[in-house]
Amino acid sequence: MTLFGYRLPGMSSLLIWGLLWELVGQAGLTFFVPPLSEVIATLFEVIQTAAFQKALAETAYAFFAGVFFAIVIGIPVGILMGKNRLLDEMLLPWVNVFLSAPLTALVPVLMVLFGFGMKSIIITTTLFAIWIIILNARAGVKQINRSLVEMAHSFGAGPWDAFSKIYFWAALPEILGGVRIGVIRAVKGVIIGQLLISIVGFGALFELYSANFLMSHFWAVLIVLFALAFTISEFLAYLERRVAYYAAKR
């Protein structure tokens, strides 16, 4: 973006929105929006509290466990669906249903099945992330160059070699794209899980702050959460760029 001939650094539009936020806050139009400066000051206070750090640890644990299962189950399932017609026809309708289903509505069922603890939260997180990971891995395998598979076969590659040395790498650009979107969905999943299943982690903080009308605390935690999600997503986008050199030449 350029302004009056000057090149502006990326994301400078955030400055404008920040300024607007500050103005609305200072004007005192609604208690819901305290000035940004106040929110930032609260943020530095909040992140030093034990409550915040405990919430962060709990959330991170559920998030990473959920994403871990989504990845280690999702990628192989997606690859197998791409390779195997029968499996594909059996599973694809379900994957599509769950991809667009309102998963929040399933959370009570999970609570009945898996209890009110961490387990249900992790499963919720996995359920939010896994479907897009499966679909993308599948799409990556579908577009694979058949002659690469034949080549590996002709040199005596067994099923495991074909899987780990051809299919995985050929589908990697799509797989990373799927993981990136899956991770963003997992953030949503972990917070919804924490709000609905048991009031722990960031979910507990949100609940606490909004019930007590501590809006600057509320916004501060939300900003931290956005920043974390954004960082992870940018890191995955960076990995995607690392494999971009062959993505277009397969």
Next chain:
Amino acid sequence: MAMSQTEPAVAETQAIPESAVSTRNITKFYGETEALRDLSLEFPRGQLTSLLGPSGCGKTTLLKIIAGLLEPTSGEVEVNGKTVTGPGPDRAFVFQDFALLPWASVLRNVAFGLEMRGAGKSEREAKAEHYIKQVGLAGFENAYPHELSGGMRQRVGLARALAVDSQVLLMDEPFSAVDEQTRRKFQEDLLALVLNENKTFIFVTHSIEEAVYVSDQIAILLPRPSRVHEIIRPSINRESGAANIRRDPEYLDIVDEIWASLRSYVE
């Protein structure tokens, strides 16, 4: 006296040597399409046999059946006396579209066949480096396929097939991606390879000149459903040097002869 002693020797060199590969009564259907019909062919050990024929006549199909990548609808392939049931270490394939791993360096691509066959890292990289030099790609070990020209990629595919040291090399139009000068250079290299490596080469080409130039035996295939129309064994003296082959009257005669028998199918 002298005559009677040399005569058997001459007869022996002219006899057709034993086959490394035989295809027996191969028929191949793709659904309703009959690509090959009752095709039988012998591939003599240590020699180069070309498969020549119009586009779509089933050359790639035959090569893939020999490689064990495709199953014939009926008939069988024997390699060194054993019936083929799938790919094996006795055969290596050079693909028409190179089939290089785009995410791997030249070194890793060339070593890939050895990797699949369970060779250790240092052993396979040493061998790969040797064959990378042999195909003239020294200095490109760490380049990636998309950084190479078509001809260079083809040479990577060739080096990969050579590196596994199989007895039979199956080459599907290996020179189709290169310009005329490079192609001639490759043809000369191929002749040297046949002479030095003592392997059996099965070579698919569209070019009559190329087939006559490099082959010990040429099998001319007819359009679908494909059978062997004719087998030609050029007896050109290849020791006389590359340039002389193309001026050899025998070379020119055979080129004309093949063109005469193929032209009716082109029109």
